Amino acid sequence: MSAGGGAVVLSVEGLRAAYGRAQILFGVDLALRRGEVAALMGRNGAGKTTTLKAVMGLVPPTGGTVVFEGRDVTGWEPFRIARLGLGYVPEERRIFTDLTVFENLEVGRRPLADGQAPWTPERLFSIFPNLAEMRARRASAMSGGEQQMLTIARTLMGNPRAVLLDEPSEGLAPVIVEQMAEAVLRMKGEGIAVLLSEQNLSFASAVADRAYVIEKGAVRYEGTTAELEVRSEVREAYLTV
Numbered sequence: 001m002s003a004g005g006g007a008v009v010l011s012v013e014g015l016r017a018a019y020g021r022a023q024i025l026f027g028v029d030l031a032l033r034r035g036e037v038a039a040l041m042g043r044n045g046a047g048k049t050t051t052l053k054a055v056m057g058l059v060p061p062t063g064g065t066v067v068f069e070g071r072d073v074t075g076w077e078p079f080r081i082a083r084l085g086l087g088y089v090p091e092e093r094r095i096f097t098d099l100t101v102f103e104n105l106e107v108g109r110r111p112l113a114d115g116q117a118p119w120t121p122e123r124l125f126s127i128f129p130n131l132a133e134m135r136a137r138r139a140s141a142m143s144g145g146e147q148q149m150l151t152i153a154r155t156l157m158g159n160p161r162a163v164l165l166d167e168p169s170e171g172l173a174p175v176i177v178e179q180m181a182e183a184v185l186r187m188k189g190e191g192i193a194v195l196l197s198e199q200n201l202s203f204a205s206a207v208a209d210r211a212y213v214i215e216k217g218a219v220r221y222e223g224t225t226a227e228l229e230v231r232s233e234v235r236e237a238y239l240t241v
């Protein structure tokens with residue numbers, strides 16, 4: 001599938017996945033271009049999380065292809081895909097609660113790919129200023145939203161070129177949602193391509209250039225988030241409850 005614009009970093013074609021006998025994805029097509037933020041939208045149970053997991057190899061694809069930076073990684077083990085430079089931040093937080101913010105970041109450090117400026121805790125603190133203020137704090141003493149930011153920051157310590165973010169705004173207080181949006185935009189500013197799953201159109205519009213709307217395991221609509229704002233019939237069909 002051609003996405004137009006910049007070079008395609010991640011290309012997903014006809015992706016199928018199932019949990020046992022329950023088929024969930026029926027051929028998902030999407031592309032993420034270099035340096036863009038794209039939103040994967042859809043109602044609860046539409047298949048957003050399953051799409052991200054199937055891309056990452058956490059759920060084995062039963063059909064279709066996942067190509068990352070020109071390499072067919074379909075069904076590879078997740079750690080191998082991550083090593084190629086595709087980061088993944090699940091909905092549930094993955095941090096060490098007994099470690100401080102700074103220590104959690106250090107634990108995430110990975111050797112970098114050729115020619116990339118490596119992330120350091122100091123560089124990350126400029127993207128996540130709220131984490132800078134609590135660098136010596138144990139993660140167990142942080143709010144859920146702060147832990148979510150730390151999870152993202154720790155993923156960046158692995159120097160990914162693209163990141164999959166599963167529902168980054170879910171369950172966060174409005175002020176933290178704003179900080180999260182700023183952090184996503186700063187990631188984009190650093191040249192990292194981001195594919196995030198999202199139910200909330202206002203968050204998606206704030207951060208994403210384009211949106212894919214998924215329902216019953218297939219993409220039903222693709223367009224800019226600005227277009228989605230005015231296409232009420234699409235929102236009513238696939239987004240509003």
Ligand SMILES: Nc1ncnc2c1ncn2[C@@H]1O[C@H](COP(=O)(O)OP(=O)(O)OP(=O)(O)O)[C@@H](O)[C@H]1O
Pocket residue numbers: 019022024042043044045046047048049050051
């Ligand atoms: N481990 C699992 N075993 C069986 N079915 C599952 C499993 N995980 C998810 N499902 C089912 O797959 C479908 C898609 O779920 P998925 O989590 O991908 O949706 P989603 O769009 O991310 O929604 P949500 O916003 O609720 O996370 C749902 O019907 C869900 O019940």
